[in-house]
Every structure is written in C-alpha cells, then in structure tokens.
Amino acid sequence: MKLFIDTANIEEIKDAYSLGIVSGVTTNPSIIAREGKKFEDAIAEISAIVSPETLIFGEVISLEADKMVEEGRAINKIRPNMIVKIPTCKEGLKAVSILSKEGIKTCCTLCFSAGQALLASAAGASYVAPFVGRVDDIGWTGMELIQKIADMFAIQEAPTQIVAASTRNPIHVIDLALAGADVATVPYKVLMQMIDHPLTKSGLDKFLKDYEKIPK
Ligand code: G3P
Numbered sequence: 001m002k003l004f005i006d007t008a009n010i011e012e013i014k015d016a017y018s019l020g021i022v023s024g025v026t027t028n029p030s031i032i033a034r035e036g037k038k039f040e041d042a043i044a045e046i047s048a049i050v051s052p053e054t055l056i057f058g059e060v061i062s063l064e065a066d067k068m069v070e071e072g073r074a075i076n077k078i079r080p081n082m083i084v085k086i087p088t089c090k091e092g093l094k095a096v097s098i099l100s101k102e103g104i105k106t107c108c109t110l111c112f113s114a115g116q117a118l119l120a121s122a123a124g125a126s127y128v129a130p131f132v133g134r135v136d137d138i139g140w141t142g143m144e145l146i147q148k149i150a151d152m153f154a155i156q157e158a159p160t161q162i163v164a165a166s167t168r169n170p171i172h173v174i175d176l177a178l179a180g181a182d183v184a185t186v187p188y189k190v191l192m193q194m195i196d197h198p199l200t201k202s203g204l205d206k207f208l209k210d211y212e213k214i215p216k
Helices: 008-018 031-033 039-049 065-078 091-102 114-123 132-137 140-154 170-179 187-193 198-213
Strands: 001-007 023-024 053-059 082-087 105-113 129-131 159-166 182-186
Touching: 001 008, 001 187, 008 039, 008 187, 023 132, 023 182, 023 198, 031 039, 039 053, 065 091, 082 091, 091 105, 091 114, 105 114, 114 129, 114 140, 129 140, 132 140, 132 170, 140 159, 140 170, 159 170, 170 187, 182 187
Parallel strands: 001 023, 001 182, 023 053, 053 082, 082 105, 105 129, 129 159, 159 182
Antiparallel strands: none
16 A cells, blocks of 8 residues: 655655655645645745656546536646546536546545445546544544545546545554555554654664673
C-alpha cells in the first residue's frame, strides 16, 4: 500500500516528503482553505517541493458536469501527474467519463458506498476515494466499506485504485493495508503518530547512555 499525505501545508509536506515514504499529496477545498492561499498558488508551491513523479490531487468545485470538465481540464494542465478529484454524484460521474476518455486521470471523491465505487470505476476513474473516518462518524464501519470495494475490484479485475481517505489514526492505516487499499492518504499528524513509539525513544536513550560507558 502506498502512502499519500492529505494536506496542503508546505512545512508538513516538506517534512513528510523528506522521509521518503510519501508518493502523493491529496488536497480538497477544505484543505486548501486552511492554508489561506489561492488553489493554483498552493499547487505550485507543493509542486516545487515534490518530485515530478509525485501525484498531486486537486478538486473541482463546480456542480454541473460541463463546468467540472472545464475545471478538470484546467487542473490537469497545471502539471503532469495532476489528478482531478470529482465528487461521486450524477454530474461528477458524467464529468469523469468525459475526462477519462480524454486521457485525464480522475479520482471519484466523497465515496461512501460500494455501489458508488463500482460506478466510479465504470465511468473510467483511475482512483476512487472512500472516506473511512466519516463513515465511522455516522456509526457505520468505514473499514468494511474498504474491504468490500477491494474485494469487488479484485474479483472484477478493475483497474481503479482505492485511495482511502479520511484516515484519522494509525490503526486506520494498518487496517487499510490489511483490507487491500492501494493507497492510504494520511494527515501529517497521523504519520507522526505512526513513527513515535515510547519504547523506541526509551530504547534509544538507553543505547546512548550505555555507549558513554564503552572505553574509547
Ligand atoms: O481526504 C479527505 C479528508 O481530508 C477528509 O478527512 O477527517 O475531514 O473526514 P476528514
């Protein structure tokens, strides 16, 4: 399973990227708004940090298919390896099918059911983004959704990849890997929580103290 970072914060992206574990950056309008920058400026700044192979996801904000298509074409032109995020709704599916026929890579976002994921794949989406945490928030089990989509895509040999989003904690990320998600897009805070372990810290402290006792 690949790891993407779910942020537009430059310091977070720089730090996570320097670890060599992140191969994509996902944004949405809420994430961009948090940085107080224009969409194009935020994407340009992210592009300047990451390698050309790194995927960057930018989302359309229009609600009609034809406008989504226009926006999607413009987003796609910003840089190579730009993925256009489009909501999984009726107009969104229309837009995805038009853009995918033009060779533009799309991600059906705000996906909350296996049926939506199946339609996203049928429309030609390269990625589908089910929101694990938000499913948990309403008292359902987000991970069951991921498992079902992963099984369905495997049986159907669908080329669409699962970018599991709305990941809130390290357990989510581990369970996503076990459920068969292709990618987990993870907030910076969750990545750091995955790294930190009290036994690693105390073990390191002890090794360093013991090193002092070694005759030099
Ligand atoms: O990638 C989608 C994500 O940003 C949404 O996360 O925590 O607002 O549900 P959350």
